[in-house]
Amino acid sequence: DLSGKTAVITGSNSGIGLGIAWALARAGADVVLNSFTDSDEDHAIAKDIATETGVTARYIKADMSKAEDCRQLITDAGRCDILVNNAGIQHVAPIPSFPTEKWDAIIAINLSSAFHTTAVALPMMREAGWGRVINVASAHGLTASPYKSAYIAAKHGIVGLSKTTALETAEDPITCNAICPGYVLTDIVEKQIPDTMKEYDMSREEVIKNVMLKRQPSKEFATVEQLGGTATFLCSEAGDQITGTTISVDGGWTAL
Numbered sequence: 001d002l003s004g005k006t007a008v009i010t011g012s013n014s015g016i017g018l019g020i021a022w023a024l025a026r027a028g029a030d031v032v033l034n035s036f037t038d039s040d041e042d043h044a045i046a047k048d049i050a051t052e053t054g055v056t057a058r059y060i061k062a063d064m065s066k067a068e069d070c071r072q073l074i075t076d077a078g079r080c081d082i083l084v085n086n087a088g089i090q091h092v093a094p095i096p097s098f099p100t101e102k103w104d105a106i107i108a109i110n111l112s113s114a115f116h117t118t119a120v121a122l123p124m125m126r127e128a129g130w131g132r133v134i135n136v137a138s139a140h141g142l143t144a145s146p147y148k149s150a151y152i153a154a155k156h157g158i159v160g161l162s163k164t165t166a167l168e169t170a171e172d173p174i175t176c177n178a179i180c181p182g183y184v185l186t187d188i189v190e191k192q193i194p195d196t197m198k199e200y201d202m203s204r205e206e207v208i209k210n211v212m213l214k215r216q217p218s219k220e221f222a223t224v225e226q227l228g229g230t231a232t233f234l235c236s237e238a239g240d241q242i243t244g245t246t247i248s249v250d251g252g253w254t255a256l
């Protein structure tokens with residue numbers, strides 16, 4: 001039961017972040033949703049979660065590509081018992097033509113944002129006497145594929161940051177782990193289908209079957225509900241001694 005705890009989930013107006021927000025709210029945690037936009041829809045999502053689950057749910061705009069916004073998000077949340085660093089973007093291109101601004105944006109959003117939010121959240125967790133840092137990495141935090149240099153560098157980086165955070169909090173009642181999903185059919189995956197079709201000269205169906213799910217032995221996408229369940233498990237008492245590790249939710253990808 002997570003009642004009385006506040007969870008801040010970065011990049012949570014869609015996809016996996018939103019799935020994790022729903023799961024933590026269903027487990028009783030108050031939730032702070034986030035993205036870089038500030039639309040009626042963003043606030044409506046928070047309202048839906050509050051109405052459905054009875055927790056307090058807020059939406060706070062903050063751009064995870066900016067260090068100050070990352071830090072301000074945690075300060076504005078007021079409390080942060082569970083920090084889920086989930087915001088992420090993707091760009092697919094070979095290294096020689098990979099745009100520098102895409103490299104910089106991916107490193108900032110997918111990796112550096114977690115450093116900034118964690119820096120502000122850890123003192124709050126120590127003060128509260130309990131905490132969980134959950135970094136949403138990827139199967140690409142453990143293995144590589146061509147044409148995703150920035151994403152794979154950032155995801156390997158966040159696995160390393162997770163281990164360091166775990167060691168720095170090892171004697172506190174705080175844990176830090178990375179969840180490593182395989183393919184989940186969210187916007188980020190949907191958006192890379194056209195580029196991958198071009199890159200490999202394949203149809204949409206061929207890309208899904210022969211490129212994306214080729215590496216996923218289950219031949220099924222993981223779901224945002226399953227990732228919500230994984231995050232909730234890490235927040236349970238069973239997770240008290242699980243720290244500094246990775247949990248793969250990838251249909252067997254990293255067993256290959």
Ligand code: NAD
Nearest residue numbers: 011012013014015016035036064087088138183184186188
């Ligand atoms: P998504 O595109 O639905 O979600 C990404 C979220 O990040 C969105 O809420 C978006 O608004 C937010 N975001 C993007 N830029 C931001 C910024 N500058 N500031 C704040 N928020 C920002 O895709 P998703 O699949 O739900 O991705 C969530 C995380 O899961 C990412 O870190 C992604 O790398 C990781 N992941 C996804 C998959 C997959 O197959 N979908 C697999 C492994 C890991």
